[in-house]
Amino acid sequence: MSAETKAPVKKAGKGKYELSDELKAYQGVWVFVEHERGEVHPVSWELLGEGRKLAAQLGVPLSGVVLGAPGLATRRFCEEAFFHGADNCYLIEDAALGNYRNQPFTKGLTDLVNTYKPEILLLGATTQGRDLAGSVATTLKTGLTADCTELNIDMENRSLAASRPTFGGSLLCTILTLNYRPQMATVRPRVMSMPQRDNSRTGSIVQHPLGLIETDIVTKVLEYIPDNRQDKPQLAFADIIVSGGRGMKNPENFQLIWDLALLLGAEVGASRPVVQAGWVDLERQVGQSGKTVRPKLYIAAGISGAIQHRVGMEGSDVIIAINNDPNAPIFDFATYGIVGNAMTILPALTQAFKQQFAVAKMAS
Amino acid sequence: MHIVVCIKQVPDSAQIRVHPVTNTIMRQGVPAIVNPYDLFSLEEALRLKDIHGGRVTVITMGPPQAEAALRKCISFGADEAILVTDRAFAGADTLATSYALATAIAQIAKDQAVDMVFCGKQTIDGDTAQVGPGIAKRMDMQLLTYVSQVDSLDITSRTVQVQRRAEGGVQVLTTRLPCLVTMLEGTNEMRFATMDNMFRAARYQLKVWDRVAAGIEDVSKIGLKGSPTVVSKVFAPQAKTQRAEIIDSESGEPRDLALTLISKLFTQHPAMSEAVVKQSA
Numbered sequence: 001m002s003a004e005t006k007a008p009v010k011k012a013g014k015g016k017y018e019l020s021d022e023l024k025a026y027q028g029v030w031v032f033v034e035h036e037r038g039e040v041h042p043v044s045w046e047l048l049g050e051g052r053k054l055a056a057q058l059g060v061p062l063s064g065v066v067l068g069a070p071g072l073a074t075r076r077f078c079e080e081a082f083f084h085g086a087d088n089c090y091l092i093e094d095a096a097l098g099n100y101r102n103q104p105f106t107k108g109l110t111d112l113v114n115t116y117k118p119e120i121l122l123l124g125a126t127t128q129g130r131d132l133a134g135s136v137a138t139t140l141k142t143g144l145t146a147d148c149t150e151l152n153i154d155m156e157n158r159s160l161a162a163s164r165p166t167f168g169g170s171l172l173c174t175i176l177t178l179n180y181r182p183q184m185a186t187v188r189p190r191v192m193s194m195p196q197r198d199n200s201r202t203g204s205i206v207q208h209p210l211g212l213i214e215t216d217i218v219t220k221v222l223e224y225i226p227d228n229r230q231d232k233p234q235l236a237f238a239d240i241i242v243s244g245g246r247g248m249k250n251p252e253n254f255q256l257i258w259d260l261a262l263l264l265g266a267e268v269g270a271s272r273p274v275v276q277a278g279w280v281d282l283e284r285q286v287g288q289s290g291k292t293v294r295p296k297l298y299i300a301a302g303i304s305g306a307i308q309h310r311v312g313m314e315g316s317d318v319i320i321a322i323n324n325d326p327n328a329p330i331f332d333f334a335t336y337g338i339v340g341n342a343m344t345i346l347p348a349l350t351q352a353f354k355q356q357f358a359v360a361k362m363a364s
Numbered sequence: 365m366h367i368v369v370c371i372k373q374v375p376d377s378a379q380i381r382v383h384p385v386t387n388t389i390m391r392q393g394v395p396a397i398v399n400p401y402d403l404f405s406l407e408e409a410l411r412l413k414d415i416h417g418g419r420v421t422v423i424t425m426g427p428p429q430a431e432a433a434l435r436k437c438i439s440f441g442a443d444e445a446i447l448v449t450d451r452a453f454a455g456a457d458t459l460a461t462s463y464a465l466a467t468a469i470a471q472i473a474k475d476q477a478v479d480m481v482f483c484g485k486q487t488i489d490g491d492t493a494q495v496g497p498g499i500a501k502r503m504d505m506q507l508l509t510y511v512s513q514v515d516s517l518d519i520t521s522r523t524v525q526v527q528r529r530a531e532g533g534v535q536v537l538t539t540r541l542p543c544l545v546t547m548l549e550g551t552n553e554m555r556f557a558t559m560d561n562m563f564r565a566a567r568y569q570l571k572v573w574d575r576v577a578a579g580i581e582d583v584s585k586i587g588l589k590g591s592p593t594v595v596s597k598v599f600a601p602q603a604k605t606q607r608a609e610i611i612d613s614e615s616g617e618p619r620d621l622a623l624t625l626i627s628k629l630f631t632q633h634p635a636m637s638e639a640v641v642k643q644s645a
């Protein structure tokens with residue numbers, strides 16, 4: 001069964017949509033809690049933080065949705081969901097849910113939605129979340145907004161206003177799903193901030209059966225080969241990132257970025273032209289078509305601060321910009337700026353940090 | 365083997381320039397290309413055809429100009445190309461798009477059963493990555509997204525084994541045909557168009573289907589009508605007004621600037637000093 005109905009009923013005179021009684025029955029905000037290999041993807045907690053605000057505005061509960069194999073882990077995930085803001089959790093435990101697979105997860109999540117009817121369902125825009133969200137939205141025949149960077153409630157229509165970049169990132173568009181429920185959206189990791197964890201919070205768990213047996217599931221997981229984390233840059237969750245742009249001029253100068261990063265135990269990031277020139281891997285690109293990051297400290301050298309770069313890093317706590325053009329747009333949103341030649345400032349900065357650490361060491 | 369590859373014509377984003385002052389996109393004269401992600405899927409389909417024989421059909425839903433993108437695919441070695449074009453498709457979101465494409469593919473299958481469908485991982489314009497999963501669901505096919513490698517395909521037992529990128533690793537999956545695959549970028553390299561295929565592409569009579577030819581009866585499921593999502597407004601991102609504190613020092617020497625910056629950083633953000641010292645250790 002789906003929430004597909006006739007054309008929206010428009011109230012005379014006003015731009016307001018009146019939901020049918022069937023759709024009014026959809027209430028509450030849900031976040032799909034994604035996990036792999038016994039670990040919840042942090043994007044799920046970020047979404048609970050965001051979901052909390054939406055639920056408060058709507059005056060409805062916030063729920064986590066956990067699908068997994070029976071065992072201690074799923075209970076722990078529910079508990080963690082409470083700590084991160086969920087009021088309750090919907091849980092499906094079944095051996096068939098041990099590894100993520102599209103078919104059983106789509107069935108489980110779709111059944112939960114049809115049974116308990118949430119008005120909003122949020123998922124991470126990850127390889128798992130996107131795979132699942134597209135399938136679930138199609139099964140439910142409802143709207144799905146991809147890679148949102150802002151989520152709000154349009155109170156007039158009691159509807160989710162999901163905004164995402166458009167026109168190459170220079171503009172945002174707000175998308176509504178007016179006459180279908182639930183309203184679904186995905187959000188990339190690190191776009192929303194991590195909510196404060198509160199270990200005193202508790203909640204209730206609603207269990208539901210999967211209603212599918214292994215022999216009905218066509219796709220089988222033969223093996224899982226974990227990444228060797230050491231050889232993959234981990235920009236998304238780095239505390240410090242040192243990034244270089246086209247202003248570094250050549251790969252030799254770009255070494256100055258690596259020097260500072262090495263000293264600070266930081267990850268190296270880059271703007272798109274640097275990646276396109278092949279100075280660093282695609283994994284290191286920060287921005288709209290690269291990674292979204294939220295480090296405590298982001299140092300940008302020779303980066304102009306174009307909107308497509310900015311959207312990927314403006315969530316950083318502190319931004320230091322080094323640029324020889326005092327009018328570079330990056331100075332409009334950085335915390336600190338040094339106007340000057342990156343080729344001389346960077347080594348000086350590396351040197352100064354070294355000195356600072358030596359002093360700190362002596363003091364301790 | 366009959367493989368259908370879905371491709372979309374998109375503006376070449378590498379050539380899109382952002383206006384330095386107004387921050388709007390400058391689209392004039394930007395050439396249209398085959399969505400770059402789709403080429404990894406097309407190449408994989410052609411590779412499977414090289415091994416197992418059969419036929420590769422490319423399909424796109426789009427305006428009449430999208431014909432050029434289909435011809436490009438013929439020049440790479442696709443056998444057939446179908447352009448699904450109708451004003452009734454205008455304004456489609458991903459739900460309506462996947463409905464139209466799934467119905468058209470079902471129409472293709474009336475001619476010769478379809479064993480596999482390939483889609484790109486995502487497009488570079490709409491950029492949702494939702495159409496592939498949507499088509500698979502509507503056609504009741506197994507869905508394999510973010511595939512980095514097709515390990516093996518057995519036509520007799522109708523099974524396929526692939527490596528699928530997950531967040532923290534790679535899943536090795538096996539499934540039965542028919543299935544829908546979206547390939548990860550960088551997993552293969554598109555072959556060069558041969559002279560023969562280029563000639564063929566130039567002369568090729570592509571099939572142009574309107575809504576009815578594509579087998580779509582219910583107009584409430586396509587275009588704007590069939591789209592649950594509506595764009596309510598387009599706006600410029602809110603500019604943060606806080607300007608950077610520009611670091612200055614008496615000498616203006618890099619060394620002094622660096623020291624001034626670090627002392628500010630550590631005094632104004634006490635937690636920072638701890639974080640930085642901890643990281644560097």
Ligand SMILES: Cc1cc2nc3c(=O)[nH]c(=O)nc-3n(C[C@H](O)[C@H](O)[C@H](O)COP(=O)(O)OP(=O)(O)OC[C@H]3O[C@@H](n4cnc5c(N)ncnc54)[C@H](O)[C@@H]3O)c2cc1C
Nearest residue numbers: 245246247271272287288289290302303304308309324342
């Ligand atoms: C669809 C689309 C997606 C995009 N996605 C991304 C993305 O994900 N990430 C991204 O970064 N970009 C992206 N871009 C590109 C983006 O629009 C900009 O072109 C890009 O960010 C600019 O990179 P840059 O700042 O390194 O180079 P530039 O804009 O060329 O800036 C170089 C800067 O270096 C300064 N400089 C020069 N010499 C020195 C020196 N000696 N010392 C100090 N400073 C110096 C200059 O003053 C200038 O400000 C995208 C564009 C489009 C259209």
Ligand SMILES: Cc1cc2nc3c(=O)[nH]c(=O)nc-3n(C[C@H](O)[C@H](O)[C@H](O)COP(=O)(O)OP(=O)(O)OC[C@H]3O[C@@H](n4cnc5c(N)ncnc54)[C@H](O)[C@@H]3O)c2cc1C
Nearest residue numbers: 145146166425457458483484486487490491492493494495
């Ligand atoms: C700025 C902007 C934002 C949008 N946001 C949303 C949104 O959040 N939700 C939503 O539902 N719709 C959205 N749309 C509408 C959506 O872009 C269209 O429905 C589009 O037709 C398909 O989506 P896509 O380009 O994202 O394709 P994707 O889902 O990214 O495409 C994946 C693959 O599907 C195949 N494919 C996609 N389109 C076609 C086609 N026309 N013909 C053949 N094969 C195809 C290709 O193989 C492609 O690589 C948006 C459109 C724009 C311009």
